[in-house]
Amino acid sequence: MNVAFKPSETFRDDFTYRNSDDGILRFPFPFAEDKYMYSVNIEPHVPSGPSPAYEHTFDVDEHYIAECRERAIVLEQDPSRCKVLPHMMAAQWDTLELIMESLARDYPRHFSLERDGAQWSWINRPLGIEQTFTFGDASTLPFEPFEYITRQAQGDFTLQDQRENNLFVDGGMVTTQADWSLEFDIGMTFHEWHAPVPLAHQIGVFDRALKFLLRLQQEQPVRRLNWTMTVNPRLDTSPENYPAWGPDRATVDQENVAQKVHLRVELQTLFRLPRSNAILFGVRCYLASVEELARVTKWRKRLHRVLRDLPEELEGYKGLNRYRGMVINYLAPFDDGAPLSKGPQPDQASV
Amino acid sequence: MNEARTLTLRVQKAELISPSLKHVVLESADRSPLPSVGAGSHIRLSLRENNKKFRNAYSIAAAAGDRSSYEIIVRRVEPSRGGSAFIHNTIDAGQTIEASYPGNLFPPSFTAQKHLLISAGIGITPFLSYLSYLRQTRAEVRLHHFCRLDELETFRRLLLPFSAGEVHLHPNSTRIDVANLLQSHPLGTHLYVCGPEKFMETVLGAAKTLHWPGSKLHSESFGGAHAGGAPFVAVLARSGIEVKVGEDQTLLEAIEAAGVEPPSLCRGGACGQCLTEIIDGIPEHRDHYLSPEEHKAGRAMMICVSRAKGNRITLDL
Amino acid sequence: MLTPTIPSRPRYSPFALVPEARAHLIVAERSDALENQPIPAIDPTPLEFWAVSGDCRAPVGDSILNGVHTSHFRSTFHLLSRLSYRLAIETIGLHLYAIGTEPFIWDVVKLAKQFGMNSDEYHLTHRGSEKRRVYCIHCKTMTDDVTNNIAICAGCGASLLVRDHFSKRLAAFMGVQVDAEVAGEVPAIEEVYP
Numbered sequence: 001m002n003v004a005f006k007p008s009e010t011f012r013d014d015f016t017y018r019n020s021d022d023g024i025l026r027f028p029f030p031f032a033e034d035k036y037m038y039s040v041n042i043e044p045h046v047p048s049g050p051s052p053a054y055e056h057t058f059d060v061d062e063h064y065i066a067e068c069r070e071r072a073i074v075l076e077q078d079p080s081r082c083k084v085l086p087h088m089m090a091a092q093w094d095t096l097e098l099i100m101e102s103l104a105r106d107y108p109r110h111f112s113l114e115r116d117g118a119q120w121s122w123i124n125r126p127l128g129i130e131q132t133f134t135f136g137d138a139s140t141l142p143f144e145p146f147e148y149i150t151r152q153a154q155g156d157f158t159l160q161d162q163r164e165n166n167l168f169v170d171g172g173m174v175t176t177q178a179d180w181s182l183e184f185d186i187g188m189t190f191h192e193w194h195a196p197v198p199l200a201h202q203i204g205v206f207d208r209a210l211k212f213l214l215r216l217q218q219e220q221p222v223r224r225l226n227w228t229m230t231v232n233p234r235l236d237t238s239p240e241n242y243p244a245w246g247p248d249r250a251t252v253d254q255e256n257v258a259q260k261v262h263l264r265v266e267l268q269t270l271f272r273l274p275r276s277n278a279i280l281f282g283v284r285c286y287l288a289s290v291e292e293l294a295r296v297t298k299w300r301k302r303l304h305r306v307l308r309d310l311p312e313e314l315e316g317y318k319g320l321n322r323y324r325g326m327v328i329n330y331l332a333p334f335d336d337g338a339p340l341s342k343g344p345q346p347d348q349a350s351v
Numbered sequence: 352m353n354e355a356r357t358l359t360l361r362v363q364k365a366e367l368i369s370p371s372l373k374h375v376v377l378e379s380a381d382r383s384p385l386p387s388v389g390a391g392s393h394i395r396l397s398l399r400e401n402n403k404k405f406r407n408a409y410s411i412a413a414a415a416g417d418r419s420s421y422e423i424i425v426r427r428v429e430p431s432r433g434g435s436a437f438i439h440n441t442i443d444a445g446q447t448i449e450a451s452y453p454g455n456l457f458p459p460s461f462t463a464q465k466h467l468l469i470s471a472g473i474g475i476t477p478f479l480s481y482l483s484y485l486r487q488t489r490a491e492v493r494l495h496h497f498c499r500l501d502e503l504e505t506f507r508r509l510l511l512p513f514s515a516g517e518v519h520l521h522p523n524s525t526r527i528d529v530a531n532l533l534q535s536h537p538l539g540t541h542l543y544v545c546g547p548e549k550f551m552e553t554v555l556g557a558a559k560t561l562h563w564p565g566s567k568l569h570s571e572s573f574g575g576a577h578a579g580g581a582p583f584v585a586v587l588a589r590s591g592i593e594v595k596v597g598e599d600q601t602l603l604e605a606i607e608a609a610g611v612e613p614p615s616l617c618r619g620g621a622c623g624q625c626l627t628e629i630i631d632g633i634p635e636h637r638d639h640y641l642s643p644e645e646h647k648a649g650r651a652m653m654i655c656v657s658r659a660k661g662n663r664i665t666l667d668l
Numbered sequence: 669m670l671t672p673t674i675p676s677r678p679r680y681s682p683f684a685l686v687p688e689a690r691a692h693l694i695v696a697e698r699s700d701a702l703e704n705q706p707i708p709a710i711d712p713t714p715l716e717f718w719a720v721s722g723d724c725r726a727p728v729g730d731s732i733l734n735g736v737h738t739s740h741f742r743s744t745f746h747l748l749s750r751l752s753y754r755l756a757i758e759t760i761g762l763h764l765y766a767i768g769t770e771p772f773i774w775d776v777v778k779l780a781k782q783f784g785m786n787s788d789e790y791h792l793t794h795r796g797s798e799k800r801r802v803y804c805i806h807c808k809t810m811t812d813d814v815t816n817n818i819a820i821c822a823g824c825g826a827s828l829l830v831r832d833h834f835s836k837r838l839a840a841f842m843g844v845q846v847d848a849e850v851a852g853e854v855p856a857i858e859e860v861y862p
Contacts, residue, residue: 164787164788215624276458463784540784562760
């Protein structure tokens with residue numbers, strides 16, 4: 001597997017981030033039906049699915065180098081975006097092992113891992129990193145193990161400690177989030193953490209999800225998709241920096257809506273970690289503008305229908321109030337109302 | 352959930368460390384690294400003897416740092432329901448065994464400031480892995496192990512690698528009051544108990560009397576205790592077969608012997624994997640997974656430990 | 669009593685001693701916290717009551733108040749400081765009860781957790797003002813005694829909408845700039861946490 005990276009694209013200021021044609025077609029489009037509602041849409045994280053994005057334990061795509069650089073910028077300005085409570089050291093090493101082994105196995109041209117007992121040698125060619133260290137000895141790495149490896153991965157990660165029949169979010173690397181704060185939420189239980197999500201609590205989504213996750217087994221990871229929309233291809237839509245990105249929402253007009261508004265999809269993966277019995281929660285963020293998605297016939301029709309019929313509470317929670325109508329206006333002329341095939345796959349081989 | 356992939360293990364070494372305890376070292380048959388494991392992990396071995404099939408879970412007492420091997424210790428149980436006698440009679444170096452991926456239903460508390468471990472007999476095995484892990488942390492640890500006098504030397508040798516101030520052996524020739532061990536521990540202490548069911552009941556009962564909060568009590572028991580009972584017939588509606596469940600086997604074992612393989616993991620009524628819906632009949636619940644309300648409703652059961660009340664039960668399998 | 673609207677909003681229970689305790693330690697923000705409370709006259713379980721007088725001239729020390737062993741403190745910080753020394757030497761079986769406003773209750777919980785207590789070992793009763801401590805998510809400053817729907821951040825001056833999202837670790841509610849999208853778009857200010 002060889003990925004052609006686009007190292008110079010940006011997720012702030014001039015926003016040069018774009019998807020290639022292949023990038024559009026592999027986008028993990030989240031809508032399998034014309035209507036959207038919360039559900040416990042958890043499935044085994046097996047190496048197959050309606051998009052190549054599902055084929056590896058951790059998907060590496062053309063935006064890898066640019067996303068790692070963006071993460072470094074966020075951490076430079078606010079190091080508290082990565083925080084792990086002290087009792088999670090075993091989980092930190094578990095995470096490092098899982099990510100290094102997966103990347104080296106799935107992308108051998110880009111990553112290598114050699115182990116000689118506790119002496120490990122790691123090579124990350126896209127980022128030009130070579131590191132020899134002692135597994136289990138944090139002083140042999142430039143950062144703590146969790147921060148070290150998640151600086152070299154796309155998407156956010158949190159660590160959940162399992163105790164008292166609950167999961168506690170006791171660590172994380174969170175720089176590409178949809179409006180939630182690790183600094184504020186760290187230490188919370190599963191239900192407290194998800195507290196601001198409307199509707200889902202009442203229909204028991206989190207009760208069932210928690211019961212399921214408490215039983216999650218080693219070597220049987222699971223995944224689900226979540227989505228929202230973001231103005232500009234901005235990864236850091238944190239509450240911390242809301243004063244910086246909030247004004248973007250007021251810049252959308254009927255002329256620029258298709259370029260400005262992006263569908264933001266989170267590929268969420270959950271792994272039971274071996275030494276710590278903790279759960280690693282990966283939240284991989286994919287961005288595509290409405291204009292890019294509209295190049296796929298099925299998707300532009302389906303996106304129109306989903307947004308048109310979205311419950312109001314979700315519009316508010318996802319922050320779409322200011323521009324949902326404009327996106328619908330843009331997409332409506334493309335939608336002839338014809339029935340669409342079930343499932344999220346694009347149904348076309350090129351754009 | 353999908354059933355986990357299996358591992359093929361080779362017996363690297365097998366030796367008796369006492370007349371009824373066998374120490375077995377398992378390595379990956381193809382020499383690839385074994386899955387990483389943590390303190391308290393177990394592995395489930397699939398054992399075949401003639402037409403009989405057993406799946407027994409064993410605590411991983413030690414795992415090599417380079418992931419080349421796991422160590423387990425097996426006590427020969429008399430009468431053996433299968434598995435333990437097989438391991439004692441048949442298993443030797445060079446043999447291969449199928450196993451599930453490791454799981455962990457007995458992890459230590461990572462927030463505890465002190466760990467108090469109390470075990471009896473073969474219940475020591477998870478605590479051997481605890482001791483290896485805990486010595487890398489700053490938390491205080493105390494192990495009290497109860498054993499038969501004739502096995503005192505065996506356990507002393509097993510505990511030799513650990514600090515003498517942290518481990519205490521109590522052969523049953525000395526009378527010791529469990530309650531004494533449970534008093535005056537700092538607020539951040541967690542208590543872990545592993546051993547025969549009756550021993551665990553005694554220790555946990557004493558802990559309750561001595562005001563230990565429920566969130567700081569941890570215990571694990573494997574198989575054995577919940578096995579057997581009156582024989583009955585299980586009707587598997589989807590498979591269209593009837594299975595006779597003998598008095599010395601579990602419902603799950605009988606179902607597996609008939610060639611049906613429902614998902615299962617801990618085989619001790621704790622993990623919830625083998626939850627099965629009941630179409631007709633009344634269950635006798637013996638699990639720790641379902642809530643009292645779910646037990647009362649009687650619509651589903653954990654087939655690894657629970658049985659039928661009466662002579663017939665129909666399951667959605 | 670405060671009613672939760674979202675699940676991170678903590679629940680509090682009416683004051684009641686739990687039977688499984690080896691010893692009870694009740695800490696309160698006010699010395700009248702136990703008035704009209706169900707304290708059994710004869711109970712073999714040791715019980716102590718620590719309360720803040722809020723008066724630097726008030727006598728400090730121990731006394732028997734209504735048959736209860738009582739310790740008096742000049743301020744909440746005075747009480748919390750002594751509590752940390754006490755919990756360091758306490759043993760399993762102690763149950764801790766906190767009675768007062770939310771900032772006080774959660775300062776007590778923070779200490780309890782630091783010394784290894786779990787949520788089944790402490791019990792929280794809300795008493796007094798519903799004023800909130802608000803954490804400015806943008807500049808990390810705590811603003812105390814917030815009674816309005818919109819608070820002015822003591823650190824960066826932002827107009828903060830007080831979300832109902834509560835962090836037990838910070839013992840504070842989240843404050844988010846209310847007019848970030850369009851400057852000056854601020855809803856009417858009203859008192860909502862009396």
